[in-house]
Amino acid sequence: MENLRLKVFFCKTETGKEPRERGLKNMLKTKSIPIICMVAFLIVTVPGISSLKANNEISAKPGTQLISELDINDVKENVFNASFWFERGNIETGTSMYGDKNTKITMLPGGLAGCDWIQTADGSKHYTDSTLAVFDLNADARVYIAHDKSIPTKPAWLSSYTLTGQHIHNSESTIFQLYRKSFDKGDQIALGPNGGTEKSMYIVIVQPVGVVPALPVPSNELFDIREFGAKGDGKTVNTAAIQNAIDACSSAGGGSVFIHDGIYLSGTLILKDNVTLYVQAGSILRGTRNPNDYPPQKCELKSFRDNENLQFIYAEKAANITLTGGGIIDGQDTGIHPPWAGDVETRPRLIRMIECKDIVIRNITLVRSCSWVQYYEGCEDLLIENCRIRAYTGQHNQDGIDISGTANATVRNCYIISGDDAICLKSMSMKKNRDIHIYDNQVKYSHCFAVKIGTETHYGVENVTVRNIVGNARYGLAIQTTDGAVTNNILYENITLSECTVPISIRLGRRNREFKGGPDPVPIGKMSNITIRNITNTGVRFVEDKEGPGIACSISGIPERDIENVVIEDCDFLLYGSIQDKQLIYAEVPEREKAYPNFHIFGKLPCYGMFVRHVNDLTLKNINFSYKYPDVRPAIILDDVDHYTLSGINYQTNPNTELYPVWDKQSGSYGQDQDTSLSERTIKDSEKTLNSQWNGKRVAYLGDSMTQKPRDGSAVYWEYLDTLLGIEPFVYGKSGHQWDDIYDQAVKLKNERNTDVDAIFIFAGTNDYNDNVPLGEFFTETTKQTNHDGERVTRKYRSRIYDDSTFCGRINNVMAFLKDHYPMQQVVILTPLHRGFAKFSDSNVQPEENFCNGQGLFLEDYVNTLKKAALNWAVPIIDLYSISGLYPLSDSYTRYFRNSETDRLHLNSKGNYRLAKTIQYQLLTIPSTFVID
Secondary structure, three states, X not given: OHHHHHHOOEEOEOOOOOOEEOOOOOHHHOOOHHHHHHHHHHHHHOOOOOOOOHHHEOOOOOOOOOEEEEEEOOOOOOOOHHHHOEEEXXXXXXXXXXXXXXXXXXXXXXXXXXXXXEEOOHHHHHOOOOOOEEEEEOOOEEEEEEEEOOOOOOOHHHHHOEEEEEEEEEOOOOEEEEEEEEEOOOOEEEEOOOOOOOOOOOEEEEEEEOOOOOOOEOOOOEEEHHHHOOOOEEEEEOHHHHHHHHHHHHHOOOEEEEEOOOEEEEOOEEOOOOEEEEEEOOOEEEEOOOHHHOOOOOOOOOEOOOOOOOEEEEEEOOEEEEEEOEOEEEOOOOOOOOOOOOOHHHOOEEEEEEOOEEEEEEOOEEEOOXXXXXXXXXXXXXXXXXXXXXEOOOOOOOOOEEEEOOEEEEEEOOEEEEOOOOEEEEEOEOOOEEEEEEEEEEXXXXXXXXXXXXXXXXXXXXXXXXXXXXXXEEEEEEEEEOOOOEEEEEEEEEEEEEOOOOOEEEEEOOOOOOOOOOOOOOOOOEEEEEEEEEEEEOOOOOOHHHOHHHOOEEEEOEOOEOEEEXXXXXXXXXXXXXXXXXXXXXXXXXXXXXXXXXXXXXXXXXXXXXEEEEEEEEEEEEEEEEEEEOOOOOOEEEEEEEEEEEEEEEEOXXXXXXXXXXXEOOOOOOOOOXXXXXXOOXXXXXXXXXXXXXXXXXXXXXEOOOOOOOOOOOOOHHHHHHHHHOOEEEEOOOOOOOHHHHHHHHHHHHHHHOOOOOEEEEEOOHHHHHOOOOOOOOEEEEEEEEEEOOEEEEEEEEEEOOOOOOHHHHHHHHHHHXXXXXXXXXXXXXXXXXOOOEEEEOOEEEOOOOOOOOXXXXXXXXXXXXXXXXXXXXXXXXXXXXXXXXXXXXXXHHHHEEEOOOEEEEEOHHHHHHHHHHHHHHHOOOOOEOOOO
């Protein structure tokens, strides 16, 4: 009877269907299984059978039926121990006690052989706080703590355990006493400190009492890697055997490649269609430490990182792939040590999938990756759920999850320890990263950001929702667009951060990295529609190498491109503070457009809470700002922020705070409106034409910095036109905007005013020239049959090109939108002016127009293209390039420009008056509207 009980082990299926005997593939299909299972169940549960051990204790089989939700607190900066803990099955002699040290178990009491256990990190003996780790029990069990006998004073938490008199020995001749305590199913077990920081670390063994919980096995067709020759001895390299199982599984139409009962070493594995890689609980699929076992996998899709070819688990253009089973996939990185001590190109990622569809990563533990743990590029329909990631061994670039160019991805209920960003969204190919949902995740520790968008952002990131995150991260939340991407419609809400230096960092930069297959030249990116809601930072740390005491939250675009529509509300931000130097408040903050956009990009900031620059449409509502240490700086500084609303702002100050708790630098104080006076030119009544067709008409102005109201209060041409002609202005133009942004401005006009305007003026084009946008073509030509005088004839036929990457295509997009939505309104194109040089910073110097751009084109090429557009779309054009007479290339015209030394691009009030007078007389020859009142 005893022999029968020991040899027969039964499992339920993952879906809860009929029991199956693990490893007996043929018997899985027989009808005798339910009967055998019933007999076996009676054998192990009926009281009084003499073969049963006392208290219904039975021997365990390999697998972690008992241990779940292991949560390790030994994760602070420069302590890498948590990633060396393993939930294991089948403890036995000859096994290493620790995940970070090769110390063998040499003697183990027989009653414990085969039990589940926790292979701890020997380095965790240095942990001294009250709770080192916790885990849950899936069944009634006895928990044993094997504690170093040479530690004379046992830790207090161990006092509730009973000394058994049994011992474990290891290869270092250390003797461990066994302490035992009984627990019930569902109990959470708390583990405390070792109690001897220089002595050997304890291990944990879990012995079932009563019925052993059944280990799930796959419910579909099994491809057992052992039947393909794999050995789970932790020594044999099984790459060929496992790959053969994968190939056979896919060729047969799909199923599960079953990895169980051991530790299986392997090199690169390539997943294929309809394959589930099922690593059973208690077992480990482990990468070798031999670089020769990772042949390069060159992907077809062009991206910024398509030259990083080393991967452990890889798939390309495959569909219906799953990784699951409750076990562990281990990259076996041991820190900054050979062979994985080099750059990221020389270290294999744990998982990489390129252009795959229908991917599920569920109920699996991923540890010790040599580089990024998971990287998905150009995929569709990705689900990552109920995963535990422990990847912080001291190596750089150990991101937890990286998603790029992927459509429809969900990350939920994951537990992450990462040596770099925990969850990172990128855009590294010419595929848009869109419809991403990240929620209900715990970032146990991140050595960088808890959740980040960036930094590699080449194409687009849109429709991202991040909510219900608990994060212990050095830095909190980041949104970065630096390489030309369009980042739009981002929501972060319900996030609690702890020990975080900077809760929020938002940056639109101009690093403009290139890659083969990407845009050339790289355009300036865009960032819009960002909402951050209900974020709390409960603690703050000092990051000395990142100028921690002077850092604040920052939201910053660049002079040529604002961040559009930012809402931050219902937040509580604790910052470090501690600055007492008042001079820092008045220091200029460098633009650093091309720098790596980290949270400390600007160094020590002139405020302690939030620095906002180059933003249009900002709402700050119901926000608390406080500091850990007293600080003389303002809580908030606004610099070049248009259309902002502040309400319910609470801030911590002290008697030495300067200038204002909230300082609007562009107006000189908090709450003072910008000067909108005409300042330099008083309009005489004789100059006005108020009885013209334009009097009282409503005009929307779309454009760039020539239309936006400047910070210095200078009058703008549309202000003069209001006085000269009686035109009511509605201004949408923004600094740095190009013709592709004009489309967004037109959409915003439609959303805000519908058709309640009489005319629309468009004044742009210089930025497209300066940013090297190719001209392209307005039409593509084919041949097509048509009826001519009753006969079918073949003629050349042209179709409009709507290509947002060319100047002509952008114009077509804008004009098509306006013609569709505003057929009764007058639309007028204004050509750009002659262009002088402009120097906005040392890294932002724009040559004057006698230099061609990067396309080899001159400014008049863009002006002439606008003239063609006016003909094509039947709209009037005012050629300011010629008839305004403004010519910044001549020194005599410097009086018309804002700063003759640094900016011969933007006009002062005198220049804008001259421009307005030119437009005034041209408009008198053009109908003001076709709307019938």
